Amino acid sequence: MSRNYIRNLFLMDDNSINQAAAAMLATMSCEEEQEEAVRRSKTSHRRCSILGHAVIQCNRVQCNERLYHDYFAEMPVYPPHLFRRRFRMNRPLLFFRIQFAVEAYDPYFVQKRDATGVVGLSSIQKITAALRMLTYGVPADSVDDYIRIGESTAIESLKRFVKVVVVVATPEPGPTRIASPNRNPRTLGP
Numbered sequence: 001m002s003r004n005y006i007r008n009l010f011l012m013d014d015n016s017i018n019q020a021a022a023a024m025l026a027t028m029s030c031e032e033e034q035e036e037a038v039r040r041s042k043t044s045h046r047r048c049s050i051l052g053h054a055v056i057q058c059n060r061v062q063c064n065e066r067l068y069h070d071y072f073a074e075m076p077v078y079p080p081h082l083f084r085r086r087f088r089m090n091r092p093l094l095f096f097r098i099q100f101a102v103e104a105y106d107p108y109f110v111q112k113r114d115a116t117g118v119v120g121l122s123s124i125q126k127i128t129a130a131l132r133m134l135t136y137g138v139p140a141d142s143v144d145d146y147i148r149i150g151e152s153t154a155i156e157s158l159k160r161f162v163k164v165v166v167v168v169a170t171p172e173p174g175p176t177r178i179a180s181p182n183r184n185p186r187t188l189g190p
Helices: 003-011 014-042 060-072 080-087 092-105 123-136 140-147 151-169
Strands: none
Touching (some): 060 092, 060 123, 080 123, 092 123, 140 151
16 A cells, blocks of 8 residues: 555544545455456366366467368378378378268267367367377377377377277178188188
């Protein structure tokens, strides 16, 4: 408080002091309520929130656009031989077929908005993270650098991706033949 304010308090009569004190208490009460509201908003009681957990804003939308332009655009930044080396498949078309099958089976991979209206991770980001962990055997936290996906989300994406691939790629029940049957099992010919 300023010196003039305190000096003026000494010069006031009792009625003025009571009015000033009431005004000051009201102001302090209002400031305390605002501070409490800010504190509550910082430590919200959302499901899966961790008290003291730092949230890093990593601009997932920009990362998704960069990933798309680097590998999947009509004129990608990286040529097809680098796509083959990094994704272990020949063409982006195969990746898109996998993406559509995964999205059709599990809605987890469909990009959505969260409760605050922020756009979540795209299916390309989740599937790319899962593929990189599978093909290179890297830990979940290492895919965060380029794909901008958290460790727990990368692990969840990997689990769901593997489940989808197993279910979708498993043949229908019934007799399955790897090779045509031979008349004589000891010979290689018919």
